[in-house]
Amino acid sequence: MSRFNRRGARPATGSPVATTGERATTHEGGAGHLRDTRSELFLLAVGNFVGTDAFYERGEQRDDRYAQLIRRLAVTDPDWCTGFLRWLRTGAHMRTASLVGAAEFTKARLEAGAAGHSRQVVDSVLQRADEPGEFLGYWMSTYGRKLPKPVKRGVADAVQRLYDERSLLRYDTDSKGYRFGDVLNLVHPSPAADKPWQGDLFQHALDRRMKRDESIPATLPVLRASRMLTSLPVQERRAYVRDPTLVTSPGGLAGAGFTWERLAGWLQGPMDAAAWEAVIPSMGLMALARNLRNFDEAGVSDAVAARICARFADPEQVARSRMFPFRWWAAYKHAPSLRWGHALEQALGHSLANVPRLTGSTLILVDRSPSMFPGFGFSTPNRSDITLAEQAAVFGSALALRAEKPTLVEFGGDSREIDVPRGGSVLRLIERYGQIGGTDIPTAVKKHGAAHDRIVIVTDEQSRPGWLPSNMSGHGGMRETEIDALVPKDVPVYLWNMAGYKAGAMPSGTGNRHAMGGLTDQAFRAVPLLEAGRDATWPWEDRRA
Structure with missing residues (x-):
């Protein structure tokens, strides 16, 4: 019988985030796997906002772990650490x-x-x-x-x-x-x-x-123009803002280096539509996205709104903004007017340009357990009201809408399939998720994982033990199970880590078990490489990164 020369056999591939073979337990008591130093640092750094508590770790604990990992690699592997830190700022933002x-x-x-x-x-x-x-x-x-x-x-x-x-x-x-x-x-x-x-x-x-x-x-004309405007009497400033020839002149607001924050202070009063419309052309995409509610409340015209939307729809401007994908969801979530919706959908799509269109059947498991939401006195790791659960939903939904045959599942202690409409909206799909108590990754894999070409899990990895009945284990009673044991070795499992805790939920780095991480879509670049039988590298070693 042929054991190795079979149709569909995949070449062995490797990915950079690797476990060591040492065992541990997750924060919920499930079986865990320790990663090597570089891998632990990578996953912690791309999901860690310094000084901020996570669900299972206080901020000072995370910061100390991060510092110790950096200090170790600075001496033992300075070339790797140099590339990592440069990429962490310029690639991972x-x-x-x-x-x-x-x-x-x-x-x-x-x-x-x-x-x-x-x-x-x-x-x-x-x-x-x-x-x-x-x-x-x-x-x-x-x-x-x-x-x-x-x-x-x-x-x-x-x-x-x-x-x-x-x-x-x-x-x-x-x-x-x-x-x-x-x-x-x-x-x-x-x-x-x-x-x-x-x-x-x-x-x-x-x-x-x-x-x-x-x-x-x-030699400093911008500073000179700024001083001239600062000297303008307060009672004359609103008239100045309402005169387009003055606003756009070489010594006008843009020529004097005025940001919207500075304009608000300079006016010494509320920002009305005229004030916003005067400064909007010089605002960056992040500032525009964060002020959509203010634009609506001030009554910014539809013509100006259309120009803002055109900028959101421009893939080059979105790329230059370096905005995390979840920031576009945040803008949509907080904008009161529907006039921004389509443009925000386009912007989100541009920010997720690296999400692959996977062929065949793909199971996508999105963690909606309590540890993915703020609570128990801890702030959410990104210091906003956009939780890890919502960030996970952004990536899971984008992947599902681009996959040929997706099965999208939200899970915690239990799980539920979410219908994926063909040609649907990522933003609207995110609204369908709920919250499910507990974290049990193995049970979700066991319930939904049959007959899929691959499995993608977006999670903080802190799973409870999964259990199988005695007639499946071959032994009396019940025994704990793991993701790796429940999925055939020839089916790839891609685990997207959202929080950077020390112990992971499965082995990774070889065969068909791979861990990724980060708040941008760059990690998705590894999936097509691995499925084409090529090894994946660290993002800064990828020429496209």
């Missing part, structure tokens, strides 16, 4: 975690007497002009005022890239512990060679910090 990671990476290498990498890592994670100050704030509050050379040089490199007139107006405020002038005094950057105006900007930032910025050089 995790801002605070990448800054903290770069600081802990640098500290660990300094303590070990290891040279190299640190300056480049610090520079790579600072991608917004307020982040040099954020990084220095973390370093000094954790390790004191002495700044090592790699920190100074990495921050100075970032300052050259990031500091300009508009960023100074936006981020150099009295609320910051470290102003632009403070950062300049601490790291002493040289002006960039290709920015002849930057020396004047640096000097102005220093003068501004000392409140001696009476004059502004002619």
